[in-house]
Amino acid sequence: MSCNAVSRRGRGRSAAAISAFLLAFFISAPAFAICQVIADGAFGPARVYKAAVETGSVRIRYIGHSTFEIETPGGIRIATDYNDQIRPALPPTVATMNGAHSTHYSLMPDPDIQHLLPGWNPDGTPVDYDLTVGDVRIRNIQTNIRGWDGGSRRLGNSIFVFEVGDLCIAHLGHLHHQLTEEDLLRLGQIDVVFAAVDNSTTLRLESLMKVLNDIRPAMVIPMHFHFPGALQAFAARAASDGYEISMDTDSEHVVSRTNLPAQRTVHIMLPRS
Structure with missing residues (x-):
């Protein structure tokens, strides 16, 4: 038997083991820029409900579906795909x-949110963000999306993209197509x-x-795995591409x-909800 055949058989067993492990776990368990260092500034009172994040670190909380909360050392908290x-x-x-759709935006946002950033314009015109809030720079890259009628909704x-210190974190949103060279150039070097x-409803x-192999992040955190078997299938596919599964x-x-x-890793988190 050739070494290639042995390697393929080993990868197959590894993928099957990952799939079985994930299934058991979830049954048993209830931009043109590379990351830039942002100068320290004067921060307002931080609403922190755990120990403050250490300098150089970012705390990521998985709230559920496509919503994460990102907390910076300066006490800034960002909610992605904020919804009702x-x-x-x-x-x-x-x-x-x-x-x-409605699990990715809010019609009744909390009035205490200081910066509300919709990632689209209803009329299809561009929305371009590049702002600094405390110790985080936030920017966006727009992509097209499929409409309920099967057609394309432009932008x-x-x-x-969230740049905190020397870390770059990207939330792909409801991505429906592969990225262009211009998209990748604008993204820059992404870590997470x-x-x-x-x-199904996003990318096959x-x-x-x-897309992930083009971006080449050190860490991929899965989200939006509400369909049965979706997370297991992704983990098995990523393992066959050489990702570590954590x-x-x-x-x-x-x-x-x-x-x-050091090695490309899929880091699977348990949603809070």
Whole structure:
């Protein structure tokens, strides 16, 4: 038997083992810029409900579906795909939204949110953000999206990029197509990616893996895996592409430059909700 055949058989067994493990776990468990260092500034009172994040680190909480809460050392909290159904415990400083459907945007945002950033314009014209809030720079790259009629809605989705210190984090939103060279150039070097892995209403697995291999982040955090078997299928596919698979039994994870994995890793988090 050839070495290639042995390797393929080993990868197949590994994928099957990952799929079985994930299934058991979820049954048993209830931009043109590379990351830039942002100068320290005067921060207002931080609404922190755990120990403050250390300098150089970012705390990520998985709230559910496509909503994460990102907390910076300066006490800025960002909620991604903020909506009326799944929310962080406290109003975030910044809320980003996408126009796919109601679990990705809010019609009744909390009035205490200081910066509300819809990732689309209803009339299809561009929305371009590049703002600094405390110790985080936030920018976006718009992509097209499929409408309910099967047609294309121009600029209906935004990839939001969060630059904190020397870390770059990207939330792909409700991505429906592969990225262009211009998109990748604007993204720059990304360390952590939040990626929808439903294999249905966003990207199919083959297209998603192409996107991730083009971005080349150190860590991929899956989201939007509400369809049965979607997370298991993604983990198995990622493992066959050489990603390490890491399970987290908690809904939060602290990331820093020093603890980024040396090998490309899929880090699976348990949604709070």
